[in-house]
Amino acid sequence: MKRIILGIGLLAFGLTLAACGTSDQDTTKSEGKIQAVATFYPMYEFTKEVLGDAGEVKLLIPAGTEPHDYEPSAKDIATISDADVFVYNSESFETWVENIEDNLSDKNLVIEAADEIELLDLETTSEDDHDELEEAEDHDHEGKDPHVWTDPVMVKAQVAEIAKELSERYPDQKATFEKNAANYTKKLDALDQSYQEAFVNASNKTFLVQHAAFGYLAHQYGLTQESIAGISPDQEPTPARLAELKHYAEDHQVKVIYFEENANSKVAETLAKETGIELMVLNPLESLTKEQMKEGETYITVMEENLTALKASIK
Incomplete structure (x- = not known):
């Protein structure tokens, strides 16, 4: 049912976008800066750290909102489409991403931060967990645990993926992205060391x-x-x-x-x-x-x- 509703929303979005022309958001963009949208807080921070002064990042899912049950509105899809870069964790968490990809153009760089990470299988320790595993598979989680960001070592891989994708799209700023990623990775290394000890x-x-x-x-x-x-x-x-x-x-x-x-x-x-x-x-x-x-x-x-x-x- 959610996908049917989302499909109707996408149709409405397409009609609205065609009629609207330039949005108010366009007029507030900083000249020359890369405009990025990230789904939820960790993706927002990782993207912001890599972009640095080269870009501006907008948080898609509002602060304090539970992201597990989030579905994008037509306005949210317009925000993503209007951005240069869209960053999300994985299709095992933001299961709705595949439904909006047809509404994005070649100008939208879409980055799946966990793309190079092998996701863990969901563990089942009780009948409740078994039932939820089946539900997760029905909702395209494919029985995978998407919470990679709770591990600072996995976050280093996500930061590296964001920097790599940005560098390929904006090669003239590759040195900036790599330097910013390296600086943030040092903080993650220190965090990892604290957990190990x-x-x-x-x-x-x-x-x-x-x-x-x-x-x-x-x-x-x-x-x-x-x-x-x-x-x-x-x-x-x-x-x-x-x-x-x-x-x-x-x-x-x-x-x-x-x-x-x-x-x-x-x-x-x-x-x-x-x-x-x-x-x-x-x-x-x-x-x-x-x-x-x-x-x-x-x-x-x-x-x-x-x-x-x-x-x-x-x-």
């Missing part, structure tokens, strides 16, 4: 989260992620799954249950209350709030906060 000698490497967004981070640093919900934060576990998790927490001496500020934490709170376990925030970085962005928080600072939080569980 924190967990290399840990005896307990299990952590319990609200939804399964940290599979790549767990895989990278030899940790075990157990989730209340599956790949989507909106999935609610069955009573049987909650009972299973309660026993899991007891058997593994879980000290912390991690929840998300931008998602419904009711189930995590219920489980914490029943087990007497502490609640802490672990941010999957699918979105930052306007307040966080205004206060200067970034992918790096939030990942540092996540590391501090994880240390409460993994010792």
